[in-house]
Amino acid sequence: MLSLSKNKDRIDIIFFGRGGQGAVTASQAFAQAAIRKSLYALTNPEYGAERRGAPVKAYLRVSSRQVQDREPIVNPDISVVYDFGLVGVYNLDKITRSYIILNGSEEYAKKLKGTFSGSVGYVNAYNIAMKVIGRPFVNMPMLGALLQVTDIVDLDTLKGVVSSMFSKKVAELNIKAIEEAYKETKVI
Structure with a gap:
């Protein structure tokens, strides 16, 4: 479990997705949840002029101190990957x-674990999204998975943020998807 502490006052996260998968929205939701926990957070997206389906990155820094850095994150503590095909593209x-x-x-x-020295968490966010939401929006299930490897924010705080971002019906579905992914995520 990755935590903020005296020795580690900042955690860098990159959400790797494709246009339309909600990586930017997920990064913003997690940042808002961190701010509600009295932490500092800065998120910024990176995408080109391409259309839906093109690679997208959303950078997120969460810290116990004010965040000044605005340049792209090069070596994240956590990579949240919406599409396995992006692992090789970015040498994650x-x-x-x-x-x-x-x-x-x-x-x-x-x-992936065969070539990566850290831990790999996984969940079939696509199946959860289709079952719960009825559409292939994997961003909310991936937030549930992220909660399994860090205690920066808790489930209740994230649920509060999601409730404030979406209409009641959409928020309820998103929260259910987050909860289900949180329960189903495994780490190796």
Whole structure:
């Protein structure tokens, strides 16, 4: 479990997704939850002029001190990966320090673990999204998975943020997807 402490006052996270998967929205939700816990958070997206389906990164810094850095994160503590195909594109097993959270199966997680010295968390966020939401929006289930590897924010705080970001009906579905992914995420 990755925590803020006296020895580690900042955790850097990158959400790796494709346009339309909600990586930026998830990063913003997690940042808001951190702020509600009296922490400092700064999030910024990186994407080009491409359209839906193109690679997207959302950088998130969470700290017990004010965050001044605005440049792209190069070596994240945690990489949250919405599409296994992006692992090789960004060499995530080489740049990530501690955790890679993967939308995928145990098979993909084990394959990644073979080349990564940190821990790999995995959940089938796509299946959860389709079952709970009825659409392939994996961002909220991936937030549930992220909660399994860090205690920066808690489930109740994140649920409060999601409730404030979406209409009641959409928020309820998103919260259910977060809770289900939180329960189903495994770490190897």
